[in-house]
Amino acid sequence: MSQGLSEALVLDTLKTVKDPDLHRDIVGLGFVKNLNIQNGVVSFTIELTTPACPVKDQMKSECEMKVRTLPGVKEVEVQMTSATRGRPSFERASILPGVRNIIAIASGKGGVGKSTITANLAVAFAKTGASVGLLDCDIYGPSMPLMFGLVGQQPKVTEAQKILPLEAHGVRIMSIGFLATENAPIIWRGPMVHQILQQFLTRVEWGELDYLLMDLPPGTGDAQLTLTQSASLSGAVIVTTPQEVSLIDARKGLQMFQKVNVPVLGIIENMSYFACPDCGKVAHIFRKGGGERMSKELGVPLLGEIPIDPEIAETGDEGVPLVASKPDSKIAKVYQVVAGAIAAQMSVANMQSGTQGPSVDIKWETKKS
Ligand SMILES: Nc1ncnc2c1ncn2[C@@H]1O[C@H](COP(=O)(O)OP(=O)(O)OP(=O)(O)O)[C@@H](O)[C@H]1O
Ligand SMILES: [Mg+2]
Known part of the structure; x- marks a missing residue:
């Protein structure tokens, strides 16, 4: 017929x-x-x-x-x-209206490359046409002013006492580093940590954002707990390196989010391997496959493996993330793939929360992509 x-x-x-x-x-x-x-x-x-x-x-x-x-x-x-859709959540709607998804980038251990990854991922998201914010929550060692070439710049404050984020490479950025004077040590103690983070969450005027990436301080201490509980996170991503000791810490991070019902979108393994720039041969400097093992063991996706690359460190120090300075490089493409994987997992988590139905969904029309 x-x-x-x-x-x-x-x-x-x-x-x-x-x-x-x-x-x-x-x-x-x-x-x-x-x-x-x-x-x-x-x-x-x-x-x-x-x-x-x-x-x-x-x-x-x-x-x-x-x-x-x-x-x-x-x-x-x-x-x-x-x-872009987000899970409707009363807390988030009242704290950060207009922000559709808040994703924490966390690690159990310091120095695993979390800030570098967050900076590059934010630029990668922006390149897809998404509206992106980056909140540098590392009040002890803020990295974003340096990584985005914004050292010495200060955000404007509106009449309503809201702080306007700075912008670089298509990303709206807020960092405690913008508020502290250069070289002055920042000493925040217990209750102050809580207060400053609360202010950070409530006083920044982000406007409309598809994704707000939060660069968390390393570990699973008070500051992380405050943020995890107060920000009404949509999801979390754990950064780890291939060494076993780092995986043990990452596991702790993962459990912190699972305890408060924040979906863990997956793991990123950083400094996974070194590809020789001359011959292209790949060397696994640390043990191979740690991120993959952990992803299987804990039942969360491995979002990507980022190689060790001297350029990643150089561009970070020069104030332009690699994805912005060399968008066509192999590494930039790896970050782009990881950003896509995060976005996909975020959509899955939102869908699984059962709140994607049009009648209850917070939904904003955005530009063409
Ligand atoms: N894939 C990589 N290849 C080469 N260098 C890297 C890579 N990732 C990060 N680095 C470098 O490693 C150092 C630590 O990175 P970064 O500051 O991003 O880590 P972090 O986890 O945020 O640290 P902290 O715990 O202090 O906040 C930096 O000098 C950075 O440039
Ligand atoms: Mg950092």
């Missing part, structure tokens, strides 16, 4: 296209919008849950290819857009 071209037929065909992360078809997910058929020209929009979707191009081609085979189709026009 031959069928004529109709909206129902196009939708039936699009039902065979699945989102690989959400494991559901794109029609059921409500991604297909503005379907129109005119003189054999089929046009529709696919609205993803994040502009950083790692399979955006693949999904577009699959839709085009499948619809093109239908009888009577002369042309297929697919427009990819996104509307």
Whole structure:
């Protein structure tokens, strides 16, 4: 039986296209919008849950290819857009209205490259068209002023006493480092830590953000607990290095989030290997596969493995994250893939929380991606 071209037929065909992360078809997910058929020209929009979707191009081609085979189709026009969604949460709505997803980047141990990763990931997110903020929560050793070349700059304060974040490489940034005078040691004690972090969470005027990345201080102490409990986090990412000692600490971090029901989106293994710039040969300086083992053991995804690269350190010190200074480099692409993986896992976690239904969802229209 031959069928004529109709909206129902196009939708039936699009039902065979699945989102690989959400494991559901794109029609059921409500991604297909503005379907129109005119003189054999089929046009529709696919609205993803994040502009950083790692399979955006693949999904577009699959839709085009499948619809093109239908009888009577002369042309297929697919427009990819996104509307980042977050889990509706009363606490977050009142603390940070307009921020859709708050993702903490944590590590059990210091010096594993957490700040470097957060800076590069923020730029990688911004490059996908997402609106991104970065909150440097490391009140003892803030890194972001240096990493973004903003040392000595101070944020403006509005009449309503809100602090406006600074901006660099498409990222809105706030750091305690902007408020402290250079070289002055910052000594915050117990209750002050709590207070300053609370202020940080409530007084910054972020505007609308798809993602707010929080660079947490290392460890699982008071400051981390305050942040984990007060910020109403949407998700957390744990950074580790391949050494076993670092994995033990990372495990503690993971448990901290799981205890307060913050979904752990996955693990990033930093300084995984060294690729010789001359011959390309890969050397695993530390034990291989620690992040992978931990991901299996704890049942959370391994979001990526970032190699040791002298340029990562150099660009950080020069005030321009590598993803901004060398966007086409291999390492920048690794960061881009990791950002995509985080965005995908965040969408999965939001979906699993069962609050993606349009009637209860906080949803903002965003630009095309
Ligand atoms: N993949 C990498 N390759 C080479 N150097 C790196 C890499 N990742 C981080 N570094 C360097 O390692 C040092 C520590 O990194 P970073 O400050 O980001 O760590 P951190 O976990 O935030 O530390 P802290 O616990 O002090 O906050 C920095 O000098 C940074 O440039
Ligand atoms: Mg740091």
